[in-house]
Amino acid sequence: xxxxxxxxxxxxxxxxxxxxxxxxxxxxxxxxxxxxxxxxxxxxxxxxxxxxxxxxxxxxxxxxxxxxxxxxxxxxxxxxxxxxxxxxxxxxxxxxxxxxxxxxxxxxxxxxxxxxxxxxxxxxxxxxxxxxxxxxxxxxxxxxxxxxxxxxxxxxxxxxxxxxxxxxxxxxxxxxxxxxxxxxxxxxxxxxxxxxxxxxxxxxxxxxxxxxxxxxxxxxxxxxxxxxxxxxxxxxxxxxxxxxxxx
Amino acid sequence: xxxxxxxxxxxxxxxxxxxxxxxxxxxxxxxxxxxxxxxxxxxxxxxxxxxxxxxxxxxxxxxxxxxxxxxxxxxxxxxxxxxxxxxxxxxxxxxxxxxxxxxxxxxxxxxxxxxxxxxxxxxxxxxxxxxxxxxxxxxxxxxxxxxxxxxxxxxxxxxxxxxxxxxxxxxxxxxxxxxxxxxxxxxxxxxxxxxxxxxxxxxxxxxxxxxxxxxxxxxxxxxxxxxxxxxxxxxxxxxxxxxxxxx
DNA sequence: TGATAATCTTCCATTGGATAGAAGACGATT
DNA sequence: AATCGTCTTCTATCCAATGGAAGATTATCA
Numbered sequence: 001x002x003x004x005x006x007x008x009x010x011x012x013x014x015x016x017x018x019x020x021x022x023x024x025x026x027x028x029x030x031x032x033x034x035x036x037x038x039x040x041x042x043x044x045x046x047x048x049x050x051x052x053x054x055x056x057x058x059x060x061x062x063x064x065x066x067x068x069x070x071x072x073x074x075x076x077x078x079x080x081x082x083x084x085x086x087x088x089x090x091x092x093x094x095x096x097x098x099x100x101x102x103x104x105x106x107x108x109x110x111x112x113x114x115x116x117x118x119x120x121x122x123x124x125x126x127x128x129x130x131x132x133x134x135x136x137x138x139x140x141x142x143x144x145x146x147x148x149x150x151x152x153x154x155x156x157x158x159x160x161x162x163x164x165x166x167x168x169x170x171x172x173x174x175x176x177x178x179x180x181x182x183x184x185x186x187x188x189x190x191x192x193x194x195x196x197x198x199x200x201x202x203x204x205x206x207x208x209x210x211x212x213x214x215x216x217x218x219x220x221x222x223x224x225x226x227x228x229x230x231x232x233x234x235x236x237x238x239x240x241x242x243x244x245x246x247x
Numbered sequence: 248x249x250x251x252x253x254x255x256x257x258x259x260x261x262x263x264x265x266x267x268x269x270x271x272x273x274x275x276x277x278x279x280x281x282x283x284x285x286x287x288x289x290x291x292x293x294x295x296x297x298x299x300x301x302x303x304x305x306x307x308x309x310x311x312x313x314x315x316x317x318x319x320x321x322x323x324x325x326x327x328x329x330x331x332x333x334x335x336x337x338x339x340x341x342x343x344x345x346x347x348x349x350x351x352x353x354x355x356x357x358x359x360x361x362x363x364x365x366x367x368x369x370x371x372x373x374x375x376x377x378x379x380x381x382x383x384x385x386x387x388x389x390x391x392x393x394x395x396x397x398x399x400x401x402x403x404x405x406x407x408x409x410x411x412x413x414x415x416x417x418x419x420x421x422x423x424x425x426x427x428x429x430x431x432x433x434x435x436x437x438x439x440x441x442x443x444x445x446x447x448x449x450x451x452x453x454x455x456x457x458x459x460x461x462x463x464x465x466x467x468x469x470x471x472x473x474x475x476x477x478x479x480x481x482x483x484x485x486x487x488x489x490x491x492x493x494x
Numbered sequence: 495t496g497a498t499a500a501t502c503t504t505c506c507a508t509t510g511g512a513t514a515g516a517a518g519a520c521g522a523t524t
Numbered sequence: 525a526a527t528c529g530t531c532t533t534c535t536a537t538c539c540a541a542t543g544g545a546a547g548a549t550t551a552t553c554a
Binding site for chain 1: 249250252253254256257260261263264267268269288289291292293295296297298300308309310311312313314315316317318319320321322323324327349350351352354374399448449450451453487488489490491492494
Binding site: 251252281282283284285288304305 | 540541542543544545549550
């Protein structure tokens with residue numbers, strides 16, 4: 001049995017989030033089905049505590065307290081991913097990683113290593129350019145202005161398989177978006193293959209998960225079957241941790 | 248008149264945030280003064296909606312829904328800053344900017360231009376290296392691992408006043424931390440001076456605000472008085488938008 | 495291994511806080 | 525000035541939230 005008023009307050013916040021962060025009272029009423037007086041009282045409480053703001057045109061917006069609390073929550077995401085990455089290791093036998101975009105760079109935020117003696121390792125905290133990694137391609141495939149990122153960072157050659165032009169990369173990202181996963185077949189490091197899938201919060205891609213290992217071992221796996229399995233795990237993670245849960 | 252249950256739910260979230268994002272029920276009880284049964288019921292509601300998670304050791308943690316909603320709120324921060332930047336323009340007569348750290352780069356997220364015909368301009372969205380800007384020094388002065396950032400980005404010379412070694416930069420950042428503001432005296436661009444101050448959420452520096460203009464005009468201002476005035480405005484912004492407001 | 499302590503979870507009688515319709519206020523439009 | 529759309533305030537009613545007690549679970553200690 002949950003607390004109705006708290007559920008309603010969360011409904012109001014979700015309604016604001018669904019409207020690009022700000023809305024009028026009548027828009028919130030339409031979305032939540034709550035009466036004006038009720039919404040108003042909930043909003044005043046959230047306003048008092050900084051979780052909501054009121055603009056000069058009387059419209060309401062999400063408030064700065066959510067940036068602060070959201071930042072605190074964000075620092076925990078890596079630890080939440082570990083059981084899911086462990087499943088990916090179980091499925092593939094290879095090291096699994098999760099990465100996020102930080103500015104123009106890919107940053108590894110969680111890892112579960114393969115039990116094998118010969119295994120990939122990328123220390124948590126390591127930052128790399130996005131163009132030559134599978135996780136980078138997944139993160140940029142959903143980016144509003146991926147071309148600009150590549151123009152800023154460049155696409156320096158890492159191996160003789162690296163994609164080095166913005167044009168070729170944009171073509172590659174279309175392919176990634178279409179099929180729902182990215183491959184790195186020795187683009188970042190010779191002899192290493194990697195397959196990555198997106199993690200979404202219901203609306204946006206917030207992270208990428210991947211498995212990587214020696215080219216021979218990854219090539220021996222059924223690529224589409226592996227991608228399907230990894231996507232299932234990543235989708236479960238995204239749905240379990242980030243996606244909205246209506247009351 | 249606010250909604251008590253909503254305030255209590257927010258108290259619980261703030262208690263979790265104050266404990267590094269996770270805590271046991273008794274820690275939350277100690278911090279909020281609420282009875283166990285009440286807290287438990289509030290937590291179950293937040294759990295149901297993904298705003299809180301329960302770890303395997305029965306402890307509670309902030310949840311992924313806060314990352315999602317917090318991200319939506321974060322995209323509005325630039326627009327909230329504008330009235331405060333306008334005050335900085337009024338105070339100094341010069342263009343005022345707000346910037347945040349995105350990975351290793353400084354990104355300008357809001358600006359109010361000076362009314363003068365000769366004025367500084369930095370388009371919103373522009374990203375620069377942190378070493379040669381006043382805002383960059385402010386943001387790195389509070390950074391847990393600033394030296395590593397500079398080692399990654401390098402400190403390329405922009406003008407003959409640019410600081411180009413990590414050692415000299417770390418000394419500079421100590422000075423910035425001590426006196427609470429940073430200066431750029433022609434380090435990024437010859438003939439341009441800039442003064443920047445931090446914006447805090449109560450615990451961390453989340454942004455920097457600055458004014459910049461021609462060297463002669465900025466030099467003609469009383470530096471410490473200007474810094475005091477800018478800090479007051481930035482502190483008001485941080486307190487108004489981000490800082491916790493106990494019920 | 496059993497006892498104890500600390501912490502967490504569930505229950506439910508009581509009551510006071512939340513509700514929501516109505517009325518009034520405000521701002522935009524004609 | 526009148527009208528419309530939207531927002532704000534009020535308050536009688538009632539049901540949702542409370543919180544103490546009891547039970548359950550986990551950790552610690554001898």
